[in-house]
Amino acid sequence: MRKETKAIHTPFRLPDAYGAISMPVYHTAAFEFANAEEMIESFSGRNGMPDYSRVTNPTVYHFEDQIKELTGAENVFALNSGMAAIANTLMAIAATGKNIVTSRHVFGNTFALINSTLKRFGVESRLIDLTDLDAVERAVDANTCCIYLEIITNPQLEVANLRELARIAHSADIPLIADTTAIPFTEFSAKSLGVDIEVVSTTKYLSGGATSVGGAIIDYGTCPGFGERIRFELMFNLGAYMTPHVAYMQSLGLETLTVRYNRQATSALTVAKALRTMPGVKSVNYTGLEDNPFHALSVEQFGPTAGAMLTIDLADRDACFLFLNNLKLFKRATNLFDNKSLAIHPASTIFVSFTPEERAKMDLYDTTIRLSIGLEDPNDLIADLKQALEK
Numbered sequence: 273m274r275k276e277t278k279a280i281h282t283p284f285r286l287p288d289a290y291g292a293i294s295m296p297v298y299h300t301a302a303f304e305f306a307n308a309e310e311m312i313e314s315f316s317g318r319n320g321m322p323d324y325s326r327v328t329n330p331t332v333y334h335f336e337d338q339i340k341e342l343t344g345a346e347n348v349f350a351l352n353s354g355m356a357a358i359a360n361t362l363m364a365i366a367a368t369g370k371n372i373v374t375s376r377h378v379f380g381n382t383f384a385l386i387n388s389t390l391k392r393f394g395v396e397s398r399l400i401d402l403t404d405l406d407a408v409e410r411a412v413d414a415n416t417c418c419i420y421l422e423i424i425t426n427p428q429l430e431v432a433n434l435r436e437l438a439r440i441a442h443s444a445d446i447p448l449i450a451d452t453t454a455i456p457f458t459e460f461s462a463k464s465l466g467v468d469i470e471v472v473s474t475t476k477y478l479s480g481g482a483t484s485v486g487g488a489i490i491d492y493g494t495c496p497g498f499g500e501r502i503r504f505e506l507m508f509n510l511g512a513y514m515t516p517h518v519a520y521m522q523s524l525g526l527e528t529l530t531v532r533y534n535r536q537a538t539s540a541l542t543v544a545k546a547l548r549t550m551p552g553v554k555s556v557n558y559t560g561l562e563d564n565p566f567h568a569l570s571v572e573q574f575g576p577t578a579g580a581m582l583t584i585d586l587a588d589r590d591a592c593f594l595f596l597n598n599l600k601l602f603k604r605a606t607n608l609f610d611n612k613s614l615a616i617h618p619a620s621t622i623f624v625s626f627t628p629e630e631r632a633k634m635d636l637y638d639t640t641i642r643l644s645i646g647l648e649d650p651n652d653l654i655a656d657l658k659q660a661l662e663k
């Protein structure tokens with residue numbers, strides 16, 4: 273079966289008592305057992321039967337199984353947000369005295385997780401330009417526990433060479449962890465590029481219409497002990513497992529992911545090209561544009577599409593605000609990859625808690641607007657952008 277079919281026809285683990293076509297929402301905290309022996313089997317994790325919804329639930333299993341079918345991963349864990357997926361992953365890998373080799377170009381909360389929260393537990397962060405492979409090689413030492421990156425950074429739209437970073441990680445016997453939120457796992461194989469663990473904010477493309485917040489850890493089984501530690505330690509002790517109603521919504525979203533994604537990525541390219549000809553636009557940053565410095569690497573790694581996130585630069589912050597305030601169709605909102613198109617000024621919102629100096633180091637400028645292209649007719653989107661830019 274191909275991906276579109278797999279997403280829709282992932283089998284249930286057990287036949288439904290009433291023949292339900294959609295996976296029912298198992299809104300229950302606990303599950304009963306026929307006898308004490310069966311209970312022991314479940315609690316020791318041998319028979320796959322759910323016992324308590326903080327760690328196991330049939331509706332969540334189904335969402336995890338869909339992702340497993342689509343990625344071929346050994347383990348998939350669904351969590352209650354992208355940040356929960358990232359935090360649980362890093363807490364399974366890092367320890368006091370260890371360091372994480374990563375970049376300044378990561379999602380704001382991920383940056384703060386690594387540089388504030390984990391730092392308090394004695395984990396060091398090494399912020400390296402991940403496109404400079406020599407610098408990465410120099411930064412990795414005996415205490416490095418992983419290389420962590422985003423496949424297309426948000427909002428700088430930088431692409432690192434995953435195969436080369438995987439080579440560096442594997443020669444040091446550590447995993448390469450990639451946040452693949454920017455391009456869905458249905459479009460490319462992170463494993464074949466050497467990624468050991470993928471983390472995804474399923475809030476974005478997967479949920480389908482921004483219905484709910486969720487995250488996934490996709491473990492390819494190449495990092496010894498990682499899957500067991502997540503399943504038997506962190507899922508229990510941190511309690512960030514996805515809830516059944518959210519899993520239901522996210523499963524429905526996943527069924528239409530490929531269709532929506534391809535439409536959004538195609539529209540994003542059309543909009544990016546149109547923006548180049550519009551008044552006041554100093555530059556358009558989108559890895560799908562052929563003259564983008566990361567275009568060739570992006571195509572090689574992720575295939576012909578480049579996602580639905582792009583940025584534009586205007587004259588200054590006032591121009592950005594005037595533009596935002598005049599948008600009629602684009603929603604002034606955070607989030608990415610909703611069915612609806614979205615616009616935001618990252619420097620004054622997502623990254624507001626950072627000082628201007630910190631923002632400068634992260635290449636976040638007052639002149640930048642981030643756009644997420646939705647499912648609307650691209651002609652309507654172009655008309656909206658044009659009228660707001662003309663103001």
Ligand SMILES: *Cc1c(COP(=O)(O)O)cnc(C)c1O
Nearest residue numbers: 353354355379451453473475486
């Ligand atoms: C949104 C986002 C996250 C965080 O996900 P939540 O579901 O909001 O917790 C992490 N990484 C990237 C790249 C994101 O875009």
